[in-house]
Each structure stands twice: as C-alpha cells, then as structure tokens.
Amino acid sequence: MIANDPYAELERRFGRMSAVNRAGAILNWDRSTMMPQGASEDRADQLATLSVVAHEMMVAPDMPELLSRAEEGKGALDRWRAANLREMRHNWVHENALPADLVEARTRASSACEMAWREARKNDDFKALLPTLTEVVNVTLRVGEAKAAALGVPLYDALLDEFEPGGRCARIDALFAELKSFLPGMLGQVMERQAGKGPILPLDGPFPVEAQTRLGLEMLHTIGFDFTHGRLDVSAHPFTGGTADDTRITTRYDEDDFARALMGVLHECGHALYEAGLPRDWRRQPVGNARGMVLHESQSLLMEMQACRDRAFIDFAAPRMRAAFGRSGPAWEAGNVHRLYTAVKPGFIRVDADEVTYPLHIMLRYRLERAVLGGDLKLADLPGAWNDGMKELLGIVPPTDTVGCLQDIHWPDGSWGYFPTYTLGALAAAQIFAAAKEASPGLLASIGKGDFAPLLIWLRTNIHGKGSVAGTDEILTEATGAALGTAAFKAHLESRYLSA
Numbered sequence: 351m352i353a354n355d356p357y358a359e360l361e362r363r364f365g366r367m368s369a370v371n372r373a374g375a376i377l378n379w380d381r382s383t384m385m386p387q388g389a390s391e392d393r394a395d396q397l398a399t400l401s402v403v404a405h406e407m408m409v410a411p412d413m414p415e416l417l418s419r420a421e422e423g424k425g426a427l428d429r430w431r432a433a434n435l436r437e438m439r440h441n442w443v444h445e446n447a448l449p450a451d452l453v454e455a456r457t458r459a460s461s462a463c464e465m466a467w468r469e470a471r472k473n474d475d476f477k478a479l480l481p482t483l484t485e486v487v488n489v490t491l492r493v494g495e496a497k498a499a500a501l502g503v504p505l506y507d508a509l510l511d512e513f514e515p516g517g518r519c520a521r522i523d524a525l526f527a528e529l530k531s532f533l534p535g536m537l538g539q540v541m542e543r544q545a546g547k548g549p550i551l552p553l554d555g556p557f558p559v560e561a562q563t564r565l566g567l568e569m570l571h572t573i574g575f576d577f578t579h580g581r582l583d584v585s586a587h588p589f590t591g592g593t594a595d596d597t598r599i600t601t602r603y604d605e606d607d608f609a610r611a612l613m614g615v616l617h618e619c620g621h622a623l624y625e626a627g628l629p630r631d632w633r634r635q636p637v638g639n640a641r642g643m644v645l646h647e648s649q650s651l652l653m654e655m656q657a658c659r660d661r662a663f664i665d666f667a668a669p670r671m672r673a674a675f676g677r678s679g680p681a682w683e684a685g686n687v688h689r690l691y692t693a694v695k696p697g698f699i700r701v702d703a704d705e706v707t708y709p710l711h712i713m714l715r716y717r718l719e720r721a722v723l724g725g726d727l728k729l730a731d732l733p734g735a736w737n738d739g740m741k742e743l744l745g746i747v748p749p750t751d752t753v754g755c756l757q758d759i760h761w762p763d764g765s766w767g768y769f770p771t772y773t774l775g776a777l778a779a780a781q782i783f784a785a786a787k788e789a790s791p792g793l794l795a796s797i798g799k800g801d802f803a804p805l806l807i808w809l810r811t812n813i814h815g816k817g818s819v820a821g822t823d824e825i826l827t828e829a830t831g832a833a834l835g836t837a838a839f840k841a842h843l844e845s846r847y848l849s850a
Contacts, residue, residue, distance in 0.1 A: 620653030627814025647775025
C-alpha cells in the first residue's frame, strides 16, 4: 500500500536505512581497530548482511512510485525537504543500479582484501595481495558498469560520483592540468629557498607512544573535539569512522617521529568536526549527510595544513610539545618547529607529504586507478608503474612496495574513485580558510592563543551546517565567493613558502 504522504513515508524509510548504515559504520571502525584477527570472516558476514538489508530497503518495489509521487508535490516542500528529496533520488539511482548479490559481493571482497592488505603491507609482499585485490577490481568494474548505465556517464565518473556527487573526470583533468602547470616549478623554487636558510635542527627522540597520545589528546581538546561523542584509537591506516554523534578517529604512532601521529590526529579531527557539525535536525536523512568527499577532505586539510601548520598555531603548540616530551633547546623553539612542519621535500608516503608535493601523489594514484579500471594497466604491473610514476612526478623511487603501492588502504577496501577528492579538498581548504580569515580578521591571533572557537563557529555556519542542502560548488560559492578552483591554493603556497 502506498502512503498518503509519500514524502513523509520516504523520510521514515530513509531514517531506518540510516540506522542500519550507522551500525555498519561502527562495525567497520571496530574491524580496523579492536577486532581480533580471527573474527574477520564473521565480521565480513555481518557487514555484508547489513549492506544487503539496507540495499533491499532502498530498492523496495514501491520505492520508484513513492519517489515519483513525492517529486510531483515538491513545489510545496521547503528548501531542506526539497534538497532531501533530491538526495533520496540520487541515492536510489546508485543503489537501484546494483543487484543484491553484487552489493554483497562488493562488501565481502573489500573486507577480505583489507585484511590481506594488512599482512601484505607488513611483509612487503604485493604478490600476496594480488588474488584478493583482483577480486576487488573485478567487483568494482561490475559496480562501475552498472552505475554508469544508470547515471549515463563513463565508468570512472560513476565510481567518482559515489564519493563526490556530480564529480566528473573532465573537471578533475582541467584542475589537475592547472596544478601541474605551476607545481613542479614551484617545488624547485621552494626547496632552493628553504635550503638557503640552512639546515633544520632535528627533534631528538625517541618519543614514547604514551607521551604522543597525551599530546594528541590535548590538541584535540584545544581544537574542539568532543570526547563525549567520540574517541581516539590506533589503526594501520589513520581514518575517521563512526557517526555524527559518535565520531571515531584513529592514528598510528612512530616513536622516531611524533609529527606523523600528531598531524594525523589533527587531520582526522577536521573530518570529525565536520561530521559533528552536520545539521542536527537532518542527520538521519540524506540531506543531513556530508556533501561529499571534496568538502570532507577540505575540512581535514584545512585543520592539518592551513591552520595547524601556520606559525600562529606552532607558537601555541611548541611549548606543549616540549612539555609532553621533556625537551628543551634551540631545536624545540617555535621557529625551528615551524620550519620542520613546513619543510618541503619529495617523500614516499602520501599521508606524510607536504602541501607542495601532496597533489603529485594524488595525480599518480588518479592516473593509475584510471589505467587499471580502463584495462590499460594489469594489476601485476602496478608496482612497476607506481615506481615509474614516482620517479617522473617526484624524482624518487620507493625502495619497497610497503612505501610504494601498498601504502594506502583505499584500493584494497574498494574505494576506487576516491583519491582525486584529496587534492580537490586541498583546493577547497585554501578557499575556505582564506574566506574565514577575511570574515574574521583576528582569526590567526585566536588560533595563536589556542582558541579555535572563531574558526569553528564560522565553519559550522558556512560549511558544516549546510549538510547536503546544496552542491559543493554552490556551498563554496556562498562561503567563499567562488566555485572550486586553483587560485586560492596557489596564492596560499606562494604566501607560505615563497614570500616569508
């Protein structure tokens, strides 16, 4: 029986689907943090079952009629409900494109491959990953083909659309071409300029994990992370999971370099703050979800790169770093710490990369995943192609696959089409932070005192609280005065690295 109020019935159903998906999010977090290894097969079954349950709810036989009837009356809906209905249709198109057995196969394949990746990465054994990664790619191709047909777009665009609604290769290619036109030359200029300032004093380790954890927790409190609605844990690859009311962030520790964990914590905190700031009245509905991964990555990179590598924040943080590790001396003064945190040099690991080289890491992954999905690169040849690309773009060759093509979790866990959103997020972060500083001239002075409230208030109003009420470009235009572009990012790099 079709409900008398089709829109209200849709809200009820999507609220129930949201609950199923939120439960899956916590199970996913547990799988990567606390779950005993021997439970992996059972957890894969649980997650696959939940994904099928949510899928079957979405593709119920009467869902097309409910959506059509609600759309007939959308003129009577306010802005948020109209946007919610639009997002419902978008979600339904994606889900309806897939049969239930493919949904289950996708979840099982990614679960198995993620567990295999952990061992392969630890043992520097890409060949051991090939069987499960091949299955992930095969399933991804089936998913991409089905969604491409439903959306009327090429396969890669269909996969990208899962992470960034409306995202298309043509736009990415144009933006990446603009970046490539100035980044290699800028990289040489920055490295030459930094070398002329003399060597950076190293910070003397080791740095016990316990002390790193305390420092990370202190910085999270400072920025505004709510521990009554979230927690910090350890995982093989840093990530943010959970739900808007229960944000779970992770990092990984290196006793020789505490910056890796700390900057990972600050990065994931940006994601968590975005989730926590989503519109409370709508967070059980599609319109209350994050707009897409471009804005999501903008929030993590804004916090880690724009705000927390600024000299104002380092002036605040350096004394707390000294206290955390019981250190003193010239190396631990704010000026040297700032130079350390803004040092530019090609490296192997994406998550440790500086702002200038980071987009080059993403360009490589974008190129490779399109080649694999397009049939132009065999998975067995991925390590060699990766190393060739690193040499071309960054001038270095990874000594092992662990610091090469095995370093990221995204391909094993099925996130094909995700990588471009990192660099698009960096572009958005530069625009957003510039707009926030213009709107609040005392913003950096507040951050220098450890007061992130002015920044967080501005973000909650202009970015977080918008949810998915509008598209990425519309939200950016309202907040910054321009759609996504490279100008603010270029200006930021020139200001930070070539003018000081």
